[in-house]
Amino acid sequence: MSIAVGLEYRQMNSLDSGPSAPARNRNATIAGVCMVLAGFIAFMGITTAEVLYPEYSTRQDISDLGSTIPPNPIIHEPSATIFNTTMLVTGGLLLIGAFFSYRFVDGRSFPVALTLFGFGAFGVGVFPGNITPWHGLFALLTFFTGGITVVLSSQVVTGPFSVLCWLFGGISLLTLTSVFVYGLVIGAPHPLAFLGSGGIERWVAYPLIIWVLAFGGYLLASPIATGELSTE
Template identity: 55%
Template structure:
């Protein structure tokens, strides 16, 4: 009985840690981007998000403290997603949940390590982040209950569709008024909403498990 209790406590603790890490990811990412935008002397949301860290060559430009805020935000957010993926793996959750999530976290962390002036690495990690994030959200539908699974497909699918639009048409077509930075936000922000929602779901599961265990 003691062994069962210890296993239960360890499992719920792991789920709670993963949930907290993902909730923090959503909050830190959003606040970090907003803060970096506010400190940038000449920035518009029609610009690429990564311009907050540094613009691309041949004439890269970065401003402080904007660059430090943005790059640190990416490093912390990526690390938190990796922590969440690890604890979901440790607690025995489905591979379709933790593995794509871990790849997504690795991509976000890489964006922080390699700012926009470090080509081609920044572009590769940014593409990895966008692609793996959308796929992670869609695949999470197989490992999460309804109706959250429907929302995972919705947010992940919307993000991937926006990414395909950006790759195919760039800043042209019916969304041309958003320019590339605006379209990029259609890729990124749904993933931040999804990550935050997944964190809340995991914390809710943890609370329900504790309540059910206490009443048994």
């Protein structure tokens, strides 16, 4: 059930004991603000860390900005601090957004997935690339639950944006899955190998960041957040 349709249903149901429309308006607004800030901080934080990292190439893993993996990890400052802080703040904002989404979105699958997405991003900031295996586990959690979150969001939005949620989530999950299929099952070079591991990773991560910004904007412009739908 979509956000707008769900609220309209509650308006017609005199026995509804859920949150009042003004409360749902506030929850949607706060969630939207958190999502927009999370997307902005993630994108600009990664970009800033890239610029300050000596001879950095986008063919490198995004997490190299925090630290490369053992046995000889390389850490460049201030890029490492900027990247790790970016992940901490982004993850925290996603968790707050998930909390307030839980208070107005019909169903629990989307808020739970968003919570795991935020938890994963926060964990990436806590455990840089030199801390194994935790960094890899949290990075995988972030990418996998992020893709699932984006796909599930198609159930709580309306119109063309629902299709875009499927598109962004599908691209991210398909790229992530293909890495394991080609690396572990087929044992052949990935079709996007010419982009480098960092280029492939960005096909997983950037659709998620774009969605975070878009979904936050959707919430802020929705009838719930603007107060166009009200029970009063």
